[in-house]
Amino acid sequence: MSGPAPMPVIDPIKAVMIRTLMLQIxxxxxxxFVVTGYMVGTALAFTSAxxxxxxxxxxxxxxxxxxxxxxxxxxxxxxxxxxxxWARIYTVLMTISGFIWAIGFLVLAHPEQPITVALTxxxxxxxxxxSTPSCAYHPPAIVAMVGPIYAAILxxxxxxxxxxxxxxxxxxxxxxxxxxxxxxxxxxxxxEGFRIRFENAELVERLRRETAAADEARxxxxxxxxxxxQFLAAASHDLRQPLYALGLFSSSLDELxxxxxxRDVVRRIQDSIGLMESSFDGxxxxxxxxxxIVKPRPAPVDVDAMFDRISQLFRPLALERxxxxxxxxxxxxxxxxxxxxxxxxxxxxxxxxxxxxxxGVMLAARRRGDALRFEIWxxxxxIAEDDLARIFDDYV
Numbered sequence: 191m192s193g194p195a196p197m198p199v200i201d202p203i204k205a206v207m208i209r210t211l212m213l214q215i216x217x218x219x220x221x222x223f224v225v226t227g228y229m230v231g232t233a234l235a236f237t238s239a240x241x242x243x244x245x246x247x248x249x250x251x252x253x254x255x256x257x258x259x260x261x262x263x264x265x266x267x268x269x270x271x272x273x274x275x276w277a278r279i280y281t282v283l284m285t286i287s288g289f290i291w292a293i294g295f296l297v298l299a300h301p302e303q304p305i306t307v308a309l310t311x312x313x314x315x316x317x318x319x320x321s322t323p324s325c326a327y328h329p330p331a332i333v334a335m336v337g338p339i340y341a342a343i344l345x346x347x348x349x350x351x352x353x354x355x356x357x358x359x360x361x362x363x364x365x366x367x368x369x370x371x372x373x374x375x376x377x378x379x380x381x382e383g384f385r386i387r388f389e390n391a392e393l394v395e396r397l398r399r400e401t402a403a404a405d406e407a408r409x410x411x412x413x414x415x416x417x418x419x420q421f422l423a424a425a426s427h428d429l430r431q432p433l434y435a436l437g438l439f440s441s442s443l444d445e446l447x448x449x450x451x452x453r454d455v456v457r458r459i460q461d462s463i464g465l466m467e468s469s470f471d472g473x474x475x476x477x478x479x480x481x482x483i484v485k486p487r488p489a490p491v492d493v494d495a496m497f498d499r500i501s502q503l504f505r506p507l508a509l510e511r512x513x514x515x516x517x518x519x520x521x522x523x524x525x526x527x528x529x530x531x532x533x534x535x536x537x538x539x540x541x542x543x544x545x546x547x548x549x550g551v552m553l554a555a556r557r558r559g560d561a562l563r564f565e566i567w568x569x570x571x572x573i574a575e576d577d578l579a580r581i582f583d584d585y586v
Contacts, residue, residue: 200270203384207377208273211280211327215260221320222253225313232309233298245294252287259283281331284321288335291317292342301350311362314339318369326376333370340366458502486527493522493555493562496532500553504539513543514550522555524562538566546570 226249233242263276291314299310318336325332340363347359497517508515524531535553542551549569556563573581 200273202270202388203381205270205273206384207327207380208277209268211324212260212263212276214324214327215256215280218321218324219253219257222249225317225320226250226253229294229298229310229313232313233306236300236303236306237298241297245290245297248290249287249294252283252290256280256283256287277328277330280328281334284325284331285334285338288338291335292338295339295342296346299346301347301352301355307347307355307358311343311358314343315362315365318366322369322373323376326373326380329370329374329377332373336366336369486530488525488527491524491526491528491531493519493524496528496535497553497555499532500536500539503536504543507543508551511543511547513546513548515539515543516550516552518552518554520555520557522557522562524555535564538564542566542568542570545572 226246230242230246259276259279268276295310295314299307301307318339321332321335325335343366344359344363347355347362350356497519501515501517505515539551539553542553546568547570551566551568551570553564553566556565
């Protein structure tokens with residue numbers, strides 16, 4: 191007689207992403223109640239109470255079903271082999287949720303009353319943007335939810351035959367596609383971060399087996415690995431989420447009829463978003479560099495151009511804090527890795543601005559023989575004497 195079938199082996203990165211997904215469902219539940227309440231409140235003056243009630247109850251049932259699923263998952267220790275089934279259940283619930291939100295647009299948005307279309311769309315935009323970070327741990331869920339919503343928006347607005355509604359429906363559908371794309375990019379970033387964490391963990395374990403004398407070094411490596419993983423998780427969530435909102439706002443501004451100065455402002459906003467994305471990618475490259483995965487790529491760097499990018503990125507923060515930000519270079523060029531040098535210089539300016547509430551901050555590049563010396567001055571609070579010995583430690 192044959193023995194029991196072997197348990198399927200699941201990718202450890204996929205396993206940890208599914209477990210993290212289940213931990214975040216609680217915050218999704220609260221957001222679901224808030225958005226549903228707002229949508230009900232805006233629809234009361236335009237749609238019958240019976241229709242609104244039926245729709246709202248349907249939404250809340252699915253929200254509570256997701257929450258109950260999360261509680262069942264967290265109540266007992268789940269083996270890795272069971273995780274794909276839980277992910278499929280989550281995807282099914284997100285699909286049902288997507289269709290219910292789509293029905294909400296069909297019954298609550300009345301093209302003859304443009305205000306209802308605007309209010310309903312604002313809610314559905316927030317639903318898509320809010321679901322993107324959590325669904326990055328399981329991208330099929332974002333497709334299952336966002337697809338029905340924006341298909342319904344596009345279909346209903348196309349059906350009106352009104353050019354402005356057709357344009358609005360097309361732009362909304364493009365926004366939905368963009369959210370799906372953002373979700374997939376963020377998912378790749380998360381996978382890369384977890385992969386680095388597992389690689390470092392394997393290295394630590396190998397060192398521990400090879401020599402007991404390396405125990406102290408192993409503990410230090412574990413601490414560095416944990417800090418790196420926390421850094422990547424914080425970067426992928428805390429830095430990406432503002433970019434989603436900024437992208438939405440800039441896209442909305444771009445559709446307005448603006449004069450030349452207005453379009454120039456919109457262009458600067460979009461350029462700043464691009465710089466922020468580049469800066470975020472640089473952060474991840476720096477973490478990979480420390481892990482030994484990537485190597486610096488020296489090439490001639492135009493310091494003036496780099497300072498212009500840093501000025502454009504941090505000038506709004508300096509103006510907001512009332513701090514005079516200056517960057518000084520005499521047309522210098524240096525042989526370095528452009529991305530890493532840009533990141534280091536940006537970190538210097540960011541730290542100085544964070545610690546300065548009045549006065550100024552200046553970053554300068556000065557030639558010293560064959561070398562180029564970068565120096566930064568600020569009128570901030572400075573560094574406590576007890577902390578001077580730690581300023582070159584990781585993540586201080």
